[in-house]
Amino acid sequence: MKKHVAILLILVLMMSLFSVGCVKKVETAQEGEQGAQEDVIKIGVFEPLTGANAAGGELEVQGIKLANEKYPEVLGKKVELVIVDNKSDKVEAANAATRLVDKDNVSVVLGSWGSGFSIAAGQVLKEKQVPAIGTSATNPLVTKNNDYYYRVCFIDPFQGKVMANYAFNEVGAKKVALVIEKSNDYSVGLAKFFEEAFVALTGDENAIVSKVFYITGDQDFSAQLTNLKDSGAEAIFAPGNFTESALIMKQARELGIDLPILGGDTWETPDLLDIAKETAEGVVFSTFFDAKATFNENTTEFLEAYEKAYPGKEPAAVTALSYDAYVLAIDAIERAGSADPKAIRDAIAATKDFKGAAGIVNFDENGDAVKSAVIKTVKDGKFTFKTIVDPK
Amino acid sequence: MKERKNIKKLLNIGAICFAIVLLYIFNQVFNSFQMRIFNLCGIYVILALSLNLINGFVGLFSLGHAGFMAVGAYTCALLTMSPDMKAMNFFLEPIAPWLENINLPFGSALIVSGLMAAIAGALIGAPVLRLKDDYLAIATLGFGEIIRVIFTNTQSITNGSLGLKGLAKIGWFNASSESIWWIWGIVILTIVFMVRLIGSSYGRAFKAIREDEIAAEAMGINLFKHKMMAFVIGAFLAGIGGALLGHLIGTIDPLMFRFLLTFNIVLIVVLGGTGSITGSVISAVIVTVAMEALRVLDGNIEIGGYMIQGIPGMRMVVFSLLLMIVILYYQRGLMGTNEFSWDILIKRFKPSKH
Numbered sequence: 001m002k003k004h005v006a007i008l009l010i011l012v013l014m015m016s017l018f019s020v021g022c023v024k025k026v027e028t029a030q031e032g033e034q035g036a037q038e039d040v041i042k043i044g045v046f047e048p049l050t051g052a053n054a055a056g057g058e059l060e061v062q063g064i065k066l067a068n069e070k071y072p073e074v075l076g077k078k079v080e081l082v083i084v085d086n087k088s089d090k091v092e093a094a095n096a097a098t099r100l101v102d103k104d105n106v107s108v109v110l111g112s113w114g115s116g117f118s119i120a121a122g123q124v125l126k127e128k129q130v131p132a133i134g135t136s137a138t139n140p141l142v143t144k145n146n147d148y149y150y151r152v153c154f155i156d157p158f159q160g161k162v163m164a165n166y167a168f169n170e171v172g173a174k175k176v177a178l179v180i181e182k183s184n185d186y187s188v189g190l191a192k193f194f195e196e197a198f199v200a201l202t203g204d205e206n207a208i209v210s211k212v213f214y215i216t217g218d219q220d221f222s223a224q225l226t227n228l229k230d231s232g233a234e235a236i237f238a239p240g241n242f243t244e245s246a247l248i249m250k251q252a253r254e255l256g257i258d259l260p261i262l263g264g265d266t267w268e269t270p271d272l273l274d275i276a277k278e279t280a281e282g283v284v285f286s287t288f289f290d291a292k293a294t295f296n297e298n299t300t301e302f303l304e305a306y307e308k309a310y311p312g313k314e315p316a317a318v319t320a321l322s323y324d325a326y327v328l329a330i331d332a333i334e335r336a337g338s339a340d341p342k343a344i345r346d347a348i349a350a351t352k353d354f355k356g357a358a359g360i361v362n363f364d365e366n367g368d369a370v371k372s373a374v375i376k377t378v379k380d381g382k383f384t385f386k387t388i389v390d391p392k
Numbered sequence: 393m394k395e396r397k398n399i400k401k402l403l404n405i406g407a408i409c410f411a412i413v414l415l416y417i418f419n420q421v422f423n424s425f426q427m428r429i430f431n432l433c434g435i436y437v438i439l440a441l442s443l444n445l446i447n448g449f450v451g452l453f454s455l456g457h458a459g460f461m462a463v464g465a466y467t468c469a470l471l472t473m474s475p476d477m478k479a480m481n482f483f484l485e486p487i488a489p490w491l492e493n494i495n496l497p498f499g500s501a502l503i504v505s506g507l508m509a510a511i512a513g514a515l516i517g518a519p520v521l522r523l524k525d526d527y528l529a530i531a532t533l534g535f536g537e538i539i540r541v542i543f544t545n546t547q548s549i550t551n552g553s554l555g556l557k558g559l560a561k562i563g564w565f566n567a568s569s570e571s572i573w574w575i576w577g578i579v580i581l582t583i584v585f586m587v588r589l590i591g592s593s594y595g596r597a598f599k600a601i602r603e604d605e606i607a608a609e610a611m612g613i614n615l616f617k618h619k620m621m622a623f624v625i626g627a628f629l630a631g632i633g634g635a636l637l638g639h640l641i642g643t644i645d646p647l648m649f650r651f652l653l654t655f656n657i658v659l660i661v662v663l664g665g666t667g668s669i670t671g672s673v674i675s676a677v678i679v680t681v682a683m684e685a686l687r688v689l690d691g692n693i694e695i696g697g698y699m700i701q702g703i704p705g706m707r708m709v710v711f712s713l714l715l716m717i718v719i720l721y722y723q724r725g726l727m728g729t730n731e732f733s734w735d736i737l738i739k740r741f742k743p744s745k746h
Contacts, residue, residue, distance in 0.1 A: 006720055010713055049690075049704030085690055085704045090648050094641040095428060095684060102425035116645050119557045123642035127568075128424075141557050145480050183544045183646065185553040192484050215541065 040080045041339045043329055044106035046096040046121060048113055051088030056113035056318060060135050063315075063322035064110060066305050067330075074330045075337070082106055090120040097121035101128045107339040108133065108332070108348075110325045113318065115139030115185060122149045131345035133329055135322040136288075139185050143367040150348050150367040152324045152356060153288055154391070156186065160193025162286045162373045162389050163262050167194075167235050168201045171260050177210040177233035179224065179248060181240035184216060190239040190264050209233050216241055221251050229257050239264035246275035253279040260284065268317060268376065268383060280378045284386070289317040289358040292385040293374045298327070302357035317358065324356035400734045408580060419572050427572065428640070429684050434575040435636050436676040438582050440660040441669065442629030447658070448666035448729075449590060450622040451602030453525060455654050456516065456532035459539035460509040460627040461634025462649035466543060466550055467505035468635030469559050469644055471496045477558045481551055488548045498564055498574075502635055509631020510624045512539070517623040521616065524605075536654060543646045555645025562639045575636055582629060586669050589625075598622055602667070663718065665725030670732040675725070686711055 045064055047057035061083060068081055082104045086093035093112065100106045101124070109125060109132040112118050118137040125132045126148045134142055134151030138159075143149045167173045176198055181187035191211075199207050210231035212224035225248070228236065236259050238248055245267055252261065265287035273280055291303055291314055302323050306315045331354060333339065336347035354361040359371040375386040422430060439457070446454045470478075471494055478487050496504070520531045543550045550556070563570030589595050597618050600608040609615050638644040660679050664671030686707035693702070718726065 003720060007717065010717060050708055054705075083691075083704075084687065085707075087708075089652075090643065090645075091432070091637070091641055092683075095425075095432070098425045098428050099684070099687070102423050116555060116643070116647060119555065119643045120641050123557065139554060140483065141481065141554060144483075145477075145558060183541075183553050185555065185645070188547075188553055189484065213545075215544070 039077050041074055041077050041333060042080050042082055042104055042106040043326070044097075044100035044104060044109040045081055045083045046086050046093060046100065046109065046111045046117070047083065048088040048117065049083075049085040053088040053114050056136075057085075057088075059316045059318050060111065060113050060322035062310075063135075063319035063324075064326045066302075066309055066319075067323045067326035069309075070301070070305055071327060071330050074333045075339070077339075079330070086112060086117050086121075088114070088117070090116055093117035093120040094124055097124040098128075101125065101130050106130065107341055108329045108344050110322065110329060111135060112137065115142050118142045118149070122146050125149065129345070130341040131332075131348055133325040133348065135325045136318045138189070140189065140366070140368070147349075147367070148345055150351075150363055150369075152328060152358070152361055152369050152371075153321050154371050154373060155368045156189035157193040158370075158391060159264055159286050159373060160190050160195075161197040162375070163190075163237060163264070164194050164197035164201060165389070166284065166286075166375060167198060167237065167260075167262055171235050171262075173234035173260070174202055174204070175207060175209045175231075175233050176235050176237055177212070177228045177231050177259075178208060179221075179228070179236060179238035179240070180211065180213050181244060182213045182215055184240060186264070186266065187240040191237065194237050194239075214240075214244065216244065218244060219247065221248050222255065225252050225255050225257060229255060233259060235260045235262060237262045240266065242267055242269050242272040243275060246272045246280065249276040249279045249283060265317060273378065273381060273383075278381070281381070282378060284375060284377045286373045286375050286389070287317050288374065289315075289320040290374045290376060290383075290385040291315065293388050295357070295359045295372065295388075296355045298355050298357045320356075320358040324354075324358055324361070328354055328356065328361065396735075396738065399738065403734050408584075411576075411580060415572055415576050419569055424568065427568070429681060431571055431575050431640055433677045433680045434572075434579045435633055435640065436657070436660060436680050437579050437673050438575075438629055438636070439633040439657050440664065440672040440676045441582050441586055442626045442633060443657050444661045444664075444666065444669070444672045445586065445589075445598075445622055445629070446626040447661055448668070448672075449595070449598045449602060450619060452521070452619060452623065453529040454532040454623070454626070455529050455651070455658070456536040456539075457630050457657055458649040458651065458653040459516075459532075459536035460513060460630035461637065461653065462536075462539050462543060462644075462646070463512045464505040464509040464631025464634035465638035465644050465649075466556075467508045467631070468498075468501045469556050469638050470494070470549075471501035471504060472498055472560045472639075473556070473558070474560075480558065481554075481556050482548075484551075484554060485547045487551075491549060498560065498562065498639075502632060505635040506628045506632040509634070510628040512631075513624045513627025514620070517620050517627075521619045521623060533651065533654075536649070536651065540646045540649050543649075550646070553646060555643060555647075557643040559639050559642045559644070561642075562636060571640065575640075578632065578636070583669065583673065590669065594618065594621065599667075659715075663715065663725055665722075665727035665729060667729040668725065668727040668731060670730070671725055671727030674727065682711060682714070683707070 047060050048054055049057045072079055084096040086096045100109055113136055115137040118134050119142055126146045131148045136153050138155045140155055167176055178191045180191045195208050210228050212228055238245055249261055261283045263285040267285045268287050332344050332347040336343035351363055361369045361371050364370050370391050373389045376383050377386050443457050446452050475493055516535045523531055544553050562574045597613045600613055601618055660676045661672055664675030689706040689710055690704050691702040
């Protein structure tokens, strides 16, 4: 008896969950299934929609859906998005990519938030010879040695160089201290390329006076910061996860360190401001996109579409990037003139001056985008656009 | 009695032959997606069995499995990777010179990775196995995290948080059709080994320790030696499972070996029944297949002309509900501590003579 009640309760729970999931009357149910399938070009999307990185994945799917509404057709056929969840897990990411290719027969794949997932899927896609356009994965390994993976974001070497230039020219620093999140591939890469560029700029082997490390999840940075305080640094470069970075800002100011703090694109979240509060004032970082940095007419188009779909909200950089990834895919299919993955790959590779919402995209020999960066700062508790830096 | 023993022997051999034929057929008919899931099932069977040996049969609540897997996966990856691939991966910081030109065939690399994990198991086991229950769980959990942090920081050996990519395919010939034989071959070996081990005097000693340590000790069982043995064998198998997992997806990084991975395997073991080999095998297959099969729930579903819009993550909700139902009905897991045995089948077909 008890068990029957339990089963009943669980069923009720299940049903209520489904009913929450917006039941909609099907309008196109009568359409012939076979006919519909031939007139469709499938684009696969794999993103972390559950698990640790669900927030990032959600933002990217937003951008892709927005672009899909704007450009629902290519070559006279309807575009069907096949969105699969990779559960913020590498094994699942590889499964998802295999599924997209084998089961859904997609022509091109978009995604994903998080380099690890992109690398895992890239192995599968390379073997199956289906092209992929990365959105915001910045680990150089994603596209290295993989002719089928491209991406619309610039990667760590360029961003490191941009910030080194900024530190040298704008801040006027001759000595810099690095604060590195050792367990984060992004932070390690960025710091390394910053160091190379900065040493080259100053011509001083010892321009990096101090390097301190921490690990994702750390709370107390006073030991590292005390070390750094007496190092003679004139600026701090601390790329890393936003929570830890915010705590670093806070604790640095509490320790009386009033050097300029520089960072990377991961800082651009409201959480950073919530945690660091007024101590975030004046920090400078590079990123991909800003609503005020109008690159071209597509930026305006994207902003209008975004405003319409999510009134009163500022689009995140990754949303703009994923929007670009979709539009680039459509553009490539158009140029290839077919839904054949190999032809699309060649078309993507041949991309020249693609006008994306987040800047003009060209690919280097690895398939990484060469494009402009945006520099932002925190002013009066808000992220404020500073300038655009063009690639050299 | 003798006759029955012979029948069982024949049946066992027959079952293994049947399994091999089945594998051959699967290898022909499965597409690469089904193949990947099937291979993943095999890997989870190995991992579940290795954890079940420690948790289920000896009753040591160990949560350090992801650590052993990481040791195995990194060892195998670095041993089999070609020097060119290594140069490509280690672009930030060059690889340690002694590692640069090592290139072993897959089989021997796999055994070495198992051994490395076993050594790690022995090192951690020696101090930690004196602890009991929750304390042991905490200590082993800490060990798993320590391994991950070490791998994150030894950049010239493991490439740190950047991870490694371009791991060779499983097997000697770099062909996809080979992996099923390696993975399921190892599964069969593991199952046979586990059945023999549990049936031996060691196995009975393991179970005695699980039921009552003091009584077992009074019976003359050397507690530490037996615990150590189970722990090291479990670590060896976990290392091999981790290596296979790494090579199946073709890339590894330290983040992959978080506590969550251990938790997945604990889930499989508990669902199957702690202390049942059959249960671990069944539940590893069920869990792996269900996670993919339930994927339809994430998308849009059409019922009677009405469209239910997909919510990402719905499959996880349904999966957990199914788990709850199973645990309500089978409180000790699907199989409890029971095993599949030919006796039941023989009895059914041939009523006993007396």
